[in-house]
Amino acid sequence: MSSVNTVAASSPEAALPSRGFSAKWLIGFILPVGLALAWEVVVALKWADGRLLPTPSRVIGTLVGLARTGELGGHVLATLQRVAMGFSLGVAAGTVLGAVSGYWTLARRLVDPMLQALRNIPSIAWVPMFILWFGIFETSKVILIAVGVFFPIYLSLSGAILGVDRKLVEVGRIFRFSHREMITRILLPATLPTYVISLRSGLGLGWMFVVAAEFMGAEEGLGFLLVDGQQTGRPAVILASITAFAILGKLTDWLLASVSARFLTWQDSFRPAE
Amino acid sequence: MLSISNVDKRYPNGLLALAGLDLAVAEGEILAIVGGSGCGKSTLLRLISGLDTPTAGTVGLDGTPVREPRPEIGLVFQEPRLMPWLTIDQNVAFGIRHLPAEEQKARVSETLARVGLASHLGHWPRELSGGQAQRVALARALVGRPKVLLLDEPFSALDALTRGDLQDHLLDLWAYDRPTMILVTHDIEEALVLADRIVVMQPNPGRVRVEVTPPLARPRDRLDPEFLQWKYKLLGELDHASRPPTGDETFPAGAI
Numbered sequence: 001m002s003s004v005n006t007v008a009a010s011s012p013e014a015a016l017p018s019r020g021f022s023a024k025w026l027i028g029f030i031l032p033v034g035l036a037l038a039w040e041v042v043v044a045l046k047w048a049d050g051r052l053l054p055t056p057s058r059v060i061g062t063l064v065g066l067a068r069t070g071e072l073g074g075h076v077l078a079t080l081q082r083v084a085m086g087f088s089l090g091v092a093a094g095t096v097l098g099a100v101s102g103y104w105t106l107a108r109r110l111v112d113p114m115l116q117a118l119r120n121i122p123s124i125a126w127v128p129m130f131i132l133w134f135g136i137f138e139t140s141k142v143i144l145i146a147v148g149v150f151f152p153i154y155l156s157l158s159g160a161i162l163g164v165d166r167k168l169v170e171v172g173r174i175f176r177f178s179h180r181e182m183i184t185r186i187l188l189p190a191t192l193p194t195y196v197i198s199l200r201s202g203l204g205l206g207w208m209f210v211v212a213a214e215f216m217g218a219e220e221g222l223g224f225l226l227v228d229g230q231q232t233g234r235p236a237v238i239l240a241s242i243t244a245f246a247i248l249g250k251l252t253d254w255l256l257a258s259v260s261a262r263f264l265t266w267q268d269s270f271r272p273a274e
Numbered sequence: 275m276l277s278i279s280n281v282d283k284r285y286p287n288g289l290l291a292l293a294g295l296d297l298a299v300a301e302g303e304i305l306a307i308v309g310g311s312g313c314g315k316s317t318l319l320r321l322i323s324g325l326d327t328p329t330a331g332t333v334g335l336d337g338t339p340v341r342e343p344r345p346e347i348g349l350v351f352q353e354p355r356l357m358p359w360l361t362i363d364q365n366v367a368f369g370i371r372h373l374p375a376e377e378q379k380a381r382v383s384e385t386l387a388r389v390g391l392a393s394h395l396g397h398w399p400r401e402l403s404g405g406q407a408q409r410v411a412l413a414r415a416l417v418g419r420p421k422v423l424l425l426d427e428p429f430s431a432l433d434a435l436t437r438g439d440l441q442d443h444l445l446d447l448w449a450y451d452r453p454t455m456i457l458v459t460h461d462i463e464e465a466l467v468l469a470d471r472i473v474v475m476q477p478n479p480g481r482v483r484v485e486v487t488p489p490l491a492r493p494r495d496r497l498d499p500e501f502l503q504w505k506y507k508l509l510g511e512l513d514h515a516s517r518p519p520t521g522d523e524t525f526p527a528g529a530i
Contacts, residue, residue, distance in 0.1 A: 171355050173325060174343045175368050189359040266359045268400035 024274075054236040062240040066225075076244060078220040079210055082138070083252075086145025086213075087206045091199065093146065094153025101154070102161025102191075103183060112158070119151045124212055131216060141213035148209035149202040156198030160191035193267060196260040200253055207249045222248075275301060276322065276422055276454060281331035283317050283480075291317040293479035295331070301421075304448065304455040306469035308462060308508070310516040314480020315458045319426050322456065323349045335422065345369075348420035348453075350428045354407035356399040362386070362410045363395050369418035385417040386410075388447060405436035409443075416447060423448075425457045429464065438496075441467050445493075462508045466501060467494050472508065476515035483515045 036056035043050035050058070066072035097115070101108040126147060127140075134140040164187055172186045188195075214223025222241045229237030278297040284290050292314040299305050307315045320326040321333050324343040333340045335347065343349075348369070356365045366382045373381070386392055389409040399407060408428060415423060425444075429437040441464055448455055459465055465472045466488060476483040488504045495501060 167351065167353065167355050168357065170325060170351075171357070171368070174323065174349050175371075176343050176345070186357065189357065192359070266398055266400070268358065268398075 052235055054239060058236050059239045059243055062234075062236040063243060066237075066240060072240075072244070074220055075222050075225050075241075076248065078218075078224075079214065079222045080248065082141050082145060082213060082221065083203075083206050083210050085142045086209070087149050087203055089142065089146035090149025090202060090206065091153055094150040094198075094202065095157060095195075097150075098154040098157030099161065099183065099188075102158035103179075103187065108158065115151075115154060119155070123148050123209060127212065127216055136217045141210075141216060141218065144213045144216075145206050145209045148205040152201045152205060153195075153198045156194050156201075157191060160194035161187050163194075164190045192260075193264060193269075196257075196264065199260070200256055203252060203256055204249065207245060207252075211245070275299070275336060276456075277332075277334045278318070278322070279332050279334070281318075281321065281328045281333060283314070283321060283326070284329045290479040292321075292328075293481055295481060297473065297482065299422075299454055299456060301454055302452045304457065304468055304470045306457045306459060306465035306472045307475060308459055308465050308472060308512060309475035309480075309483075310460070310477065310512065312480075313475040313477040313515070315475055316426055317480065318475075319349070319424050319456065319458050322422070323347055323424050325349075345418055346421040347424065348415035348418060348422070349424045350408075350411050350415045350426065352427045352430060354399070354404075354411040356407055356410055356414075358399050361396050361398060362391065362402070365399065365410060366413045366417050368414055381417055382413075385413045388416070388450065389413045390443070403436075405432050405440060408432065408440065412444070412447070416451075419451055420453055422454045422456070425455065427459055428457075430460070437461075437464070442493075444468065462505055462512065463496060466490070466504055466508070467496065474508065474511050474515055484511055 039050075039053070040055050040057060042048050043055045054062075063072065066075075097111060101112055101115075123144065126144060130140040130144055134143060168186055168190060169182070172182050177185060210221070211223040211226065214221040215227060218224040222244050225244075226238055226241040229235065229241060276299040278295055281292055281295040282290065283292040295314075295318065307318065309315050317326070321328050322340065324333075324340045324347065327341055335344070340347070356362070357368075363379075363382045363386065366385060367378050370378050370381055383392065383395065386395065389412055391406060391409055391413070394402070394406070394410075399410070402410065408431075412428070429440050432440065445468065455468075457465070457468060469488075471485060471487045473485050474483045475481065486504075486508070490498070490501055490504065
């Protein structure tokens with residue numbers, strides 16, 4: 001069988017088609033729930049005062065309170081919008097440039113050295129310039145997120161195209177595929193498993209960068225809630241915001257993995273024993 | 275008519291893989307090319323398929339030079355090289371993707387039936403055995419009804435039983451359209467079972483050592499004394515071809 005890259009998604013379970021809710025899904029809850037209960041017990045027994053690290057019940061209470069007033073919904077929506085726009089922009093740019101750079105040697109020689117150099121600049125270093133160029137409002141935030149998403153997509157896709165089995169490309173040549181057919185019928189499907197992983201890591205970076213973006217003078221968003229919690233001395237709000245980030249990050253990653261798994265059913269990849 | 279005239283192939287690393295090669299293959303003929311590793315037989319097939327171009331000389335099909343892959347020339351590789359993200363019928367349809375969908379479907383079904391895989395429509399390549407996968411590769415090459423079918427050691431990775439079965443099956447498939455068939459193999463028995471004519475190549479640089487046309491009746495019996503006699507003659511020839519020339523050769527180069 002051909003040696004197409006059949007790398008499984010970084011969380012293989014998540015990349016498998018949904019088989020319904022079953023007991024094995026619950027295993028993933030054991031650690032976080034166990035740690036939360038342990039902290040709850042530690043504070044209840046007064047081994048710690050829980051002032052700077054509030055108990056999970058207080059954090060959940062804060063989240064519920066914020067949700068009841070509608071405040072949480074507004075922040076979540078603002079952050080989700082920023083991540084969605086930045087992610088879309090970063091994916092589009094990373095995909096186009098990654099595909100072009102992987103397929104055309106001349107394009108790679110032209111753009112790759114510069115992009116590799118830019119990749120090493122800490123993205124937070126762009127913040128002052130982005131504020132000067134695009135202002136303090138939405139544009140600079142979305143672009144900062146897009147920059148974070150762009151690099152893993154670009155790097156993975158261009159590298160994956162270069163790693164496609166030459167023998168499969170020769171099949172395309174024998175059947176006189178045009179450049180477009182070669183890309184759409186061989187290169188993109190062959191790189192899809194790697195591309196999905198890069199999308200997931202890009203999305204993870206998008207969630208990281210939205211915090212940095214919302215530190216840049218946002219008036220709404222989970223990052224703003226985080227700063228607000230710090231400035232008003234409310235650690236429960238900070239943790240509520242962090243918890244919301246974790247839940248949203250996990251949900252969006254699960255969504256992406258579930259959707260992409262439908263396109264990877266052809267993979268003959270390793271399935272560890274249960 | 276396929277003609278190879280005074281062909282040289284030198285690779286960028288300086289290796290002269292083929293030198294002054296001349297060969298003509300008649301329409302509908304089955305030609306086997308045998309030889310040890312590094313004698314340039316796969317290089318020759320790549321030149322005929324248009325995947326590579328000769329450094330000097332020409333490869334021509336019906337009077338026109340072959341400089342790139344052409345629809346009249348089909349190629350079956352050593353490995354099946356199926357696209358794992360496509361079902362086997364989608365893989366087979368590669369060669370006729372320009373045809374209307376209905377015609378594609380009919381031709382794919384017909385060709386898969388000819389290679390004995392009619393019941394495998396919609397299956398994934400990962401669900402096939404090695405022999406079945408190679409049958410799909412054969413169907414993919416045949417579906418476009420090429421005038422010339424090239425086979426690069428297509429059964430070498432298979433077990434002896436499957437190999438024998440596929441060799442017989444290949445002859446049945448050939449009888450359907452009677453394309454010109456050029457088979458590269460290191461298996462003398464395979465060459466004797468299938469080919470009208472056998473070319474033995476020798477290395478450093480790759481060139482023709484001898485051409486033989488075994489006068490064996492078809493279907494060829496692998497245990498027939500005359501078949502075995504030819505097998506041992508050719509094995510001796512292959513053995514000599516793989517050694518540096520000593521002047522003490524079993525057969526005069528060029529004819530047996």
